[in-house]
Amino acid sequence: MSTDTRTGGVPERDPGRLGRLSAAFGRRIVTALIAVTVLFLITPVLVTVGASFAGEWTGVFPTGFFTLEHWRHVLGFADVAGAERALGTFQFQVGTYTVTIPFRSLFFSLVIALGGVLINLLVGVPIAYAVTRYDFFGRGWVNTFAVLPIVPGVILGIAFLRTYPNLPSAIALVIGYSLLKVPYMVLAVQSSFEAMDLRQLEESARSLGASWPRTFFTVIVPNAKTGVIAGSIVCWTLAAAEFNFTYMVYSRGPRPFSIFLYNNITNSPILQTAAAVSIYFLIVAGVTVLLQATGQRGFSVGGGG
Amino acid sequence: MAETVQLKGITKRFDETTAVDDVSLTVEPGETLGVVGPSGCGKTTTLRTVAGFETPTDGEVLFGQEPVTNVPPERRDVGLVFQSYALFDNMTVQGNVEFGLKMRDVPAAERHERSQELLDMLDIGDLGDRDPTTLSGGQQQRVGLARALAIEPRILLLDEPMTGLDAQLKNRLQREIGSLLEELDVTALYVTHDQEEAMVMCDRIAVMNEGVLEQVGDPEEVYAEPANAFVADFIGTSNLLSGSLDDRRLDLGFATLDAEVQRAAHQGKVTATIRPEAFEVSESGAFEATIQESFYLGEHVQVLATLPDGESLTLHLDPRLEYTPGDTISLTVDPEDIHFIDRS
Numbered sequence: 001m002s003t004d005t006r007t008g009g010v011p012e013r014d015p016g017r018l019g020r021l022s023a024a025f026g027r028r029i030v031t032a033l034i035a036v037t038v039l040f041l042i043t044p045v046l047v048t049v050g051a052s053f054a055g056e057w058t059g060v061f062p063t064g065f066f067t068l069e070h071w072r073h074v075l076g077f078a079d080v081a082g083a084e085r086a087l088g089t090f091q092f093q094v095g096t097y098t099v100t101i102p103f104r105s106l107f108f109s110l111v112i113a114l115g116g117v118l119i120n121l122l123v124g125v126p127i128a129y130a131v132t133r134y135d136f137f138g139r140g141w142v143n144t145f146a147v148l149p150i151v152p153g154v155i156l157g158i159a160f161l162r163t164y165p166n167l168p169s170a171i172a173l174v175i176g177y178s179l180l181k182v183p184y185m186v187l188a189v190q191s192s193f194e195a196m197d198l199r200q201l202e203e204s205a206r207s208l209g210a211s212w213p214r215t216f217f218t219v220i221v222p223n224a225k226t227g228v229i230a231g232s233i234v235c236w237t238l239a240a241a242e243f244n245f246t247y248m249v250y251s252r253g254p255r256p257f258s259i260f261l262y263n264n265i266t267n268s269p270i271l272q273t274a275a276a277v278s279i280y281f282l283i284v285a286g287v288t289v290l291l292q293a294t295g296q297r298g299f300s301v302g303g304g305g
Numbered sequence: 306m307a308e309t310v311q312l313k314g315i316t317k318r319f320d321e322t323t324a325v326d327d328v329s330l331t332v333e334p335g336e337t338l339g340v341v342g343p344s345g346c347g348k349t350t351t352l353r354t355v356a357g358f359e360t361p362t363d364g365e366v367l368f369g370q371e372p373v374t375n376v377p378p379e380r381r382d383v384g385l386v387f388q389s390y391a392l393f394d395n396m397t398v399q400g401n402v403e404f405g406l407k408m409r410d411v412p413a414a415e416r417h418e419r420s421q422e423l424l425d426m427l428d429i430g431d432l433g434d435r436d437p438t439t440l441s442g443g444q445q446q447r448v449g450l451a452r453a454l455a456i457e458p459r460i461l462l463l464d465e466p467m468t469g470l471d472a473q474l475k476n477r478l479q480r481e482i483g484s485l486l487e488e489l490d491v492t493a494l495y496v497t498h499d500q501e502e503a504m505v506m507c508d509r510i511a512v513m514n515e516g517v518l519e520q521v522g523d524p525e526e527v528y529a530e531p532a533n534a535f536v537a538d539f540i541g542t543s544n545l546l547s548g549s550l551d552d553r554r555l556d557l558g559f560a561t562l563d564a565e566v567q568r569a570a571h572q573g574k575v576t577a578t579i580r581p582e583a584f585e586v587s588e589s590g591a592f593e594a595t596i597q598e599s600f601y602l603g604e605h606v607q608v609l610a611t612l613p614d615g616e617s618l619t620l621h622l623d624p625r626l627e628y629t630p631g632d633t634i635s636l637t638v639d640p641e642d643i644h645f646i647d648r649s
Contacts, residue, residue: 201391203378204393207356207357207378208379210379219395223394
């Protein structure tokens with residue numbers, strides 16, 4: 001018998017040499033491995049964000065801090081050559097005032113993506129509800145197709161150009177984004193629905209005198225609030241940054257954010273690219289904080305674009 | 306005012322299976338009728354038919370004189386209480402209780418007054434502003450009941466409302482809810498798999514098995530005079546003995562007992578039910594049995610014994626005596642405690 005009391009009520013056994021090593025160092029080794037991996041992945045991001053404020057980036061690390069020049073360029077505050085690659089501004093008249101909206105590309109993409117999110121809500125919430133609540137013919141297929149992001153953006157883009165050659169860019173983008181991102185909405189809302197007893201909630205509300213539509217909008221959807229919010233945020237960000245489909249379909253009108261990023265990556269000086277890419281990193285960081293706030297820590301999505 | 310609720314020949318078939326088979330039941334005004342039976346016996350389907358969530362394949366549901374078989378659930382004025390509480394987490398406790406009144410366009414002030422009154426009655430008057438998820442199981446079930454009662458339902462339907470609660474809380478809630486339903490004069494249908502709970506809560510009990518109504522009666526009647534072997538076995542423990550009856554003499558083969566005969570039809574070959582607590586140990590009893598095992602259960606000792614013909618017997622005997630396996634005991638039964646069941 002061992003005198004080791006740490007095992008408590010668990011039947012004691014001799015763990016062997018490897019087992020003892022694992023008990024002593026296992027946890028520390030795993031922690032260290034995770035730390036190294038995270039560091040490896042996050043270093044390029046941090047270096048890039050840092051570089052966007054640097055004067056020079058020739059070696060591994062940028063030098064010559066601290067300047068806001070590159071940010072002025074990409075945000076469209078510098079009136080210099082290459083201004084066509086900035087986010088741009090957007091002006092309109094209200095009476096005698098001129099309203100200037102900065103960061104035009106970003107603003108445009110967010111609005112277009114919001115249109116996509118509205119369609120996602122209209123389509124995704126009922127699908128999530130139906131596959132969770134009812135057993136119907138073809139339920140398995142609906143479920144699979146709804147959650148598989150089955151069409152790559154490039155393919156969908158070509159199909160759109162071929163089928164609707166005269167569709168305005170903005171409308172094509174809204175429809176395309178909604179198709180591409182609907183799985184994320186269905187998944188998020190479905191996970192909320194699955195956590196509740198849909199049938200009993202619905203029957204309680206109806207027995208109390210609520211019609212079916214009223215039950216759906218005053219009880220069922222509000223109870224899935226966290227899923228709806230998380231799904232909307234995820235769909236919104238992924239759509240705003242969607243490149244493949246945007247690149248295929250965009251022809252005229254205001255320039256979407258992902259095209260702005262692309263133009264900077266291909267044509268701008270390296271430090272200006274760093275500033276442009278940093279905008280996206282900042283958005284991702286902001287969204288992560290938002291998602292944490294809605295309490296959907298466990299929700300994960302694959303890469304976008 | 307409370308009214309009668311009638312089920313007339315309700316049958317419900319799902320594809321090939323018959324969940325409820327020709328069930329006719331009358332819930333008297335203001336009474337709590339328990340529907341008990343093992344899982345899958347059709348008791349929940351019966352309740353859902355009354356609520357309007359199932360349309361019977363055959364038969365009719367009447368509230369008072371009004372047929373409601375084709376009235377949708379939201380226009381039936383029934384109160385539903387579930388095992389899972391099914392509270393609306395997007396509203397406060399008060400919001401939950403007021404929901405039904407809101408659907409009926411009752412003015413806010415009146416809604417508030419009525420919900421507060423109910424919450425006070427259920428002893429949770431200070432929880433109105435709370436979020437339902439922060440309440441204990443017992444408190445949540447009180448909210449569920451208040452919500453169902455707020456609309457002054459024509460019938461209150463309770464589907465296993467106590468099943469998720471621990472024994473002590475269950476006992477307390479049973480007493481409180483029982484007296485509240487009586488005070489409010491609510492007609493109620495109480496579905497449970499727990500026969501003891503049904504006996505505590507209900508004025509009458511309907512026993513169901515495999516979609517069929519086996520017996521309806523008050524708790525004493527169903528317990529003491531089960532209509533058949535299923536009821537005898539489901540409601541408590543019972544000993545089934547076969548023998549032949551000649552006038553008032555029951556011949557078991559190894560012994561002859563005096564018996565009270567309730568129905569003239571019971572003559573010749575019969576099955577008798579005798580409850581475990583009806584037996585008594587005596588110096589010179591009517592028959593003998595050999596003790597197999599005994600379990601001390603506090604208020605009585607449960608003894609498993611074998612009769613001379615090899616059949617086994619469950620007895621609840623005086624806990625002050627000792628019962629040694631292998632010993633033989635001599636037993637008597639009061640003639641009034643022997644009941645005969647209809648053979649089907």
